[in-house]
Amino acid sequence: GQNIDQPTEMTATEGAIVQINCTYQTSGFNGLFWYQQHAGEAPTFLSYNVLDGLEEKGRFSSFLSRSKGYSYLLLKELQMKDSASYLCAVMDSNYQLIWGAGTKLIIKP
Amino acid sequence: NAGVTQTPKFRVLKTGQSMTLLCAQDMNHEYMYWYRQDPGMGLRLIHYSVGEGTTAKGEVPDGYNVSRLKKQNFLLGLESAAPSQTSVYFCASSFRGTGANVLTFGAGSRLTVL
Numbered sequence: 308g309q310n311i312d313q314p315t316e317m318t319a320t321e322g323a324i325v326q327i328n329c330t331y332q333t334s335g336f337n338g339l340f341w342y343q344q345h346a347g348e349a350p351t352f353l354s355y356n357v358l359d360g361l362e363e364k365g366r367f368s369s370f371l372s373r374s375k376g377y378s379y380l381l382l383k384e385l386q387m388k389d390s391a392s393y394l395c396a397v398m399d400s401n402y403q404l405i406w407g408a409g410t411k412l413i414i415k416p
Numbered sequence: 417n418a419g420v421t422q423t424p425k426f427r428v429l430k431t432g433q434s435m436t437l438l439c440a441q442d443m444n445h446e447y448m449y450w451y452r453q454d455p456g457m458g459l460r461l462i463h464y465s466v467g468e469g470t471t472a473k474g475e476v477p478d479g480y481n482v483s484r485l486k487k488q489n490f491l492l493g494l495e496s497a498a499p500s501q502t503s504v505y506f507c508a509s510s511f512r513g514t515g516a517n518v519l520t521f522g523a524g525s526r527l528t529v530l
Contacts, residue, residue: 311458315456337514337515338515338517340518342519347524349420349522349523350519350521352518352519352520355518357515357516394459402514402517403461403474404459406458408457
């Protein structure tokens with residue numbers, strides 16, 4: 308079966324750096340997405356990786372290793388507004404998105 | 417620019433009742449999706465549409481029906497609601513179905529079935 312694994316919850320301190328990992332086992336691979344979802348709100352797009360390596364976008368970076376079935380989302384200079392759930396999703400060989408359960412990130416002052 | 421609009425935002429139903437969730441997008445997107453989100457689980461695709469007049473089953477289609485009569489609207493129907501359908505439902509749309517297929521989500525509809 309297809310599977311996306313992410314930690315359920317993580318805690319970090321304001322101003323620090325946090326890395327949220329995502330491992331996947333899917334039928335084929337056509338890209339990996341990260342979305343941010345604040346409590347009670349809609350998911351919003353953060354990043355897309357289809358080739359190995361690091362994609363940087365401001366305070367957020369996303370890394371992909373296709374051979375290891377692994378990605379991480381790196382958040383720098385954490386702010387209180389970064390408290391949210393972070394969803395990892397992989398597009399499989401049929402171009403269907405397979406979603407992880409999400410990682411709830413708690414930022415403490 | 418409204419993006420994706422879902423109605424209603426909240427609804428309480430009794431077992432066996434029927435209802436329709438409405439989704440409208442103003443971005444001229446071809447693809448539209450209905451997901452459900454339950455605690456501890458990833459988003460699960462119920463039904464989707466690749467264009468006006470088309471619909472297809474997703475991962476968890478049982479108990480739901482959909483229609484896409486107009487390109488901008490995608491309706492999700494529950495014919496006979498069951499407690500297992502208590503969930504938060506998200507509609508989403510995208511310009512394309514492959515590659516960097518970025519989804520734009522609606523705000524969600526919280527449904528409780530008693």
